Amino acid sequence: MASIDLRCNGFTATVFDNEPSSDPPIGEGQNGLRIWRPDDDPEVRLIAASWLNLEHIITEDAKFSGPRKYPGFFEPRQVPIRLEGEADRVRLSHPPLPRTSCACWIEYTPGDRPHSLDFELGFTPTRHVGSGEVVGVFLPCYIWNPALKSIHFIGGGPGSTHFKWIEHCSSTHHSDANFAALNTEHPPAYEATDVAGFTTIARHAYPFITGNINDYGYVLMLEPEEGVDIRFWMSPSGGGGVPETPFTNPAWDFVALKFGYELNQEYRAKGRLVVRPMDIHTDSVVEYEAWSGQTVTWRTNS
Amino acid sequence: MASIELQCNGFTATVFDNEASDDPEVRDGQNGIRVWRQDDDPDTRLCAPSWLNLEHVIINEEEGFLGGKGEPGFFEQRNVPLTLEGDKSRARLSHGPLPNTGLAGWVEYRPGDRPGSLDFEIGFTPTQKAGDGESIGVFLPCYIFKPISRSIHFIGVTRVNSKNRKWVEYCSSSHTSVLNFAGEKTDHPPAFENRGLPKEVSVARWSYPFIWGRIGRNDFTLMLEPGDLEARFWMSPEGGMWLPDTNVSNPAWDFVVLKYSYELNKEYRAKGRIVIRPMADRSEAVDEYEAWSGRTVEWESPQ
Numbered sequence: 001m002a003s004i005d006l007r008c009n010g011f012t013a014t015v016f017d018n019e020p021s022s023d024p025p026i027g028e029g030q031n032g033l034r035i036w037r038p039d040d041d042p043e044v045r046l047i048a049a050s051w052l053n054l055e056h057i058i059t060e061d062a063k064f065s066g067p068r069k070y071p072g073f074f075e076p077r078q079v080p081i082r083l084e085g086e087a088d089r090v091r092l093s094h095p096p097l098p099r100t101s102c103a104c105w106i107e108y109t110p111g112d113r114p115h116s117l118d119f120e121l122g123f124t125p126t127r128h129v130g131s132g133e134v135v136g137v138f139l140p141c142y143i144w145n146p147a148l149k150s151i152h153f154i155g156g157g158p159g160s161t162h163f164k165w166i167e168h169c170s171s172t173h174h175s176d177a178n179f180a181a182l183n184t185e186h187p188p189a190y191e192a193t194d195v196a197g198f199t200t201i202a203r204h205a206y207p208f209i210t211g212n213i214n215d216y217g218y219v220l221m222l223e224p225e226e227g228v229d230i231r232f233w234m235s236p237s238g239g240g241g242v243p244e245t246p247f248t249n250p251a252w253d254f255v256a257l258k259f260g261y262e263l264n265q266e267y268r269a270k271g272r273l274v275v276r277p278m279d280i281h282t283d284s285v286v287e288y289e290a291w292s293g294q295t296v297t298w299r300t301n302s
Numbered sequence: 303m304a305s306i307e308l309q310c311n312g313f314t315a316t317v318f319d320n321e322a323s324d325d326p327e328v329r330d331g332q333n334g335i336r337v338w339r340q341d342d343d344p345d346t347r348l349c350a351p352s353w354l355n356l357e358h359v360i361i362n363e364e365e366g367f368l369g370g371k372g373e374p375g376f377f378e379q380r381n382v383p384l385t386l387e388g389d390k391s392r393a394r395l396s397h398g399p400l401p402n403t404g405l406a407g408w409v410e411y412r413p414g415d416r417p418g419s420l421d422f423e424i425g426f427t428p429t430q431k432a433g434d435g436e437s438i439g440v441f442l443p444c445y446i447f448k449p450i451s452r453s454i455h456f457i458g459v460t461r462v463n464s465k466n467r468k469w470v471e472y473c474s475s476s477h478t479s480v481l482n483f484a485g486e487k488t489d490h491p492p493a494f495e496n497r498g499l500p501k502e503v504s505v506a507r508w509s510y511p512f513i514w515g516r517i518g519r520n521d522f523t524l525m526l527e528p529g530d531l532e533a534r535f536w537m538s539p540e541g542g543m544w545l546p547d548t549n550v551s552n553p554a555w556d557f558v559v560l561k562y563s564y565e566l567n568k569e570y571r572a573k574g575r576i577v578i579r580p581m582a583d584r585s586e587a588v589d590e591y592e593a594w595s596g597r598t599v600e601w602e603s604p605q
Binding site: 248 | 450451452453457458460461462467468469470471472473474475476477478479480481483494503504505506516539540544548549550551583601
């Protein structure tokens with residue numbers, strides 16, 4: 001097992017490869033961040049197993065719930081992963097995978113604002129898999145025992161004239177409902193299925209989500225390169241059960257997808273995670289605007 | 303407009319008929335509780351705009367939850383005069399057979415015997431077959447003002463893991479959703495389970511008929527004793543309207559009591575309780591439910 005401590009502004013984040021660890025006690029396959037330790041609250045536990053880990057390769061838009069028979073299911077977990085870096089930069093990477101042949105990497109660096117961590121990821125398809133129309137990477141954050149498991153984002157339905165704060169928590173893990181951008185050219189596959197007759201699923205106006213981890217606010221923001229779609233997803237129990245309690249740990253996830261991909265071309269997205277005490281509906285907007293350079297507006301152009 | 307103040311243990315609840323009111327400023331049709339004022343926190347607003355109001359008659363299980371305006375029971379009770387009667391220890395709203403569905407109904411509110419609690423009982427009498435004639439019921443919402451989280455929480459099971467009961471949380475991302483929560487042992491599975499809902503969109507079931515949620519410093523617990531009726535819980539993230547100053551909407555935390563294979567001119571009843579008070583955690587909601595229902599919450603479902 002290899003790990004590297006990243007010294008960040010107000011906290012330490014420790015990145016692991018795919019081997020199990022005893023401190024924290026985490027099973028194999030959970031690469032990425034296993035520790036996020038605030039300097040002024042070192043005993044608090046925020047991570048259930050891991051955050052921002054290379055988890056699945058998505059080769060079918062509709063299969064976010066991760067059927068085990070799919071070739072990319074847990075595929076990055078099951079290979080040796082290379083960890084390199086130092087206290088101000090850590091990189092995980094793997095070459096083309098045995099089933100999907102997608103090569104991936106993720107790099108973590110301290111952010112320039114308090115309690116922020118930046119990351120960038122890249123993936124390179126080396127052959128067509130599944131329908132051959134789409135490929136992407138799925139990265140979860142397994143949250144430790146929050147009182148409220150919902151994710152929140154600014155969005156609406158197609159045709160909305162005013163954006164709102166949307167809150168979402170699925171009642172079960174088995175839900176393909178995920179959140180695409182309002183202006184996507186690739187509407188989620190479920191919008192064309194029977195799901196539409198039962199429930200309308202919102203879209204995001206800006207590529208960030210927020211949530212409460214008890215006394216902490218959490219903001220995950222993304223900036224995909226041109227042509228890469230971002231979807232958010234959540235599971236109420238993806239992070240497993242909280243031992244000896246009737247509670248489960250949610251997963252707050254995202255997927256970066258490329259439709260109409262070319263072989264041997266790398267696709268990239270960058271992002272930031274901020275975890276600190278905050279009012280999530282106001283401070284997350286401040287954090288997103290500071291990082292992205294965008295101004296959040298509440299009225300659409302339509 | 304008529305109203306009655308109920309003097310309860312730690313708060314005052316004011317019940318209104320269907321007429322509009324200025325204080326609070328609420329439009330016509332929003333019968334039920336428009337004011338829930340706590341003795342030690344009288345300025346905190348909780349209702350947006352009403353709770354436990356007679357709202358819809360459900361005659362088509364699935365369309366009823368979607369609130370289709372074309373359904374005959376849609377907002378039907380809002381649109382008729384209601385009789386309000388009672389005193390500071392009991393308030394009763396009632397109506398005769400409705401013009402579209404023929405359903406007569408009432409709800410009665412009384413102070414509960416524990417701090418922060420209000421008891422209620424509902425009755426409805428179908429006088430004609432409506433819709434497909436297979437089921438009929440009433441839909442009562444609670445429109446919540448600016449909660450910390452719009453989610454409802456309940457103890458329940460999933461179809462994949464139907465033995466281990468867990469706390470389930472749910473918040474829909476949009477108002478337009480028929481997804482609702484039936485009892486784990488129901489003889490009448492929700493229609494959406496049989497109508498080709500993709501298996502990838504699995505919906506939990508409740509194990510005990512109560513829900514819990516967070517409203518600011520207070521916790522909200524709604525419990526039911528449906529007797530031989532079916533109880534379903536539902537929520538909308540914006541049923542209680544939108545707050546333009548914050549870009550957040552007020553959710554509706556709703557329930558439906560349904561009778562399958564109903565008889566005409568027979569009254570069906572359910573009773574319930576709402577508890578509003580600060581709780582250290584949701585285990586206190588379990589305590590409230592156990593104290594009221596006389597049941598003990600078990601975390602493993604008998605198979």
